[in-house]
Amino acid sequence: MHRVLPTLALGLSVLSLTACPAKAPPTTETRPPPPPPIRVPPGCEANQAGEYRHAENEAFRYHGEDDGGTLTLAVLRARADGGTESPDASSASIVLERTPAGFVGQTRATGFTGSGAPCPVSFPTEVVACDDAGLTLRSVASTSIDEGCQPSRSGPPPVRLQQVLLRNTPDAGT
Template identity: 60%
Template sequence: MSRKIAWIAAGGLAATLTACPARTPSLPNTPAPIHVPPGCEKNQTGEYHHAENPAFLYFGEDDGGTLTLGVARAREGLEGPGDAGTTVNIVLQRTPDGFVGETRSTTFTPSGTACPVRFPTEATACDDKGLTLRSVAATSIDENCRPAPTGPNPQWKEQRLVRGAPDAGASDAG
């Protein structure tokens, strides 16, 4: 009988081992590597102005992962905000897919309804002199603040932001 018990014990042990799934050691969640244009990994905090229209000023805050650019339009002789009271912000995040995010703004329908809009935006270059951004420049919306069913396709445009305040003699191009 001792042979019979040995076979039963061996069979029970084999059944137990094959019934339990193998446990793989859990690895810590490692984030995907960040891929941004050269220079964009550096802190981009600071003041900028638009290369083609220095009346547009940008104030950047960078926490190492997200860059937020507040946009203001400076015009001499005007009281109150130079941007007609609308707020424009550019928010970019350093991700595995690039230095990407959106421009957030408010636009108005023909009847005057204020509509929040968001335009895809990405940084394509960062250097000591400034930033180059690529963004959808315009969009069409209907009276309900939804994308219009007809109208032009979104057009992408590059914008160059230059570090520092513009020259005192710079004029407003529009």
């Protein structure tokens, strides 16, 4: 009987060790870092959709669509009767993104070489102010392109100018 007790004790010890679940190693949860904060001028977080006109030249009209991250301004053509024509595929547009680097993007348009050949061109553009009156943009005003539609190395350096777009107020009768 003495032999049964040690064997029984050993069997129970082995059984109890194998019956206990092994301790799981600690898990380390790796989460990606949060995205950097969006940095835009005050007031630019608000929806900027709407109709605009250039403060210095009313012939330049703009239709803005804003999805909360991207503002797209289509350049409209002013008609002689005071209305505007819908933009077409060759019209200029301004596409701006709210990013950690600011409210930035580009103006896309058609430029012309010295011989008159059309070329797609784009200019860096940024929003520097948003308020109830409208938007203030800073953009390269013009550029020189060569016959291969590439930026000309011999032209003047690009100059950034501020452009003020005034928000059109809806007519009281409509």
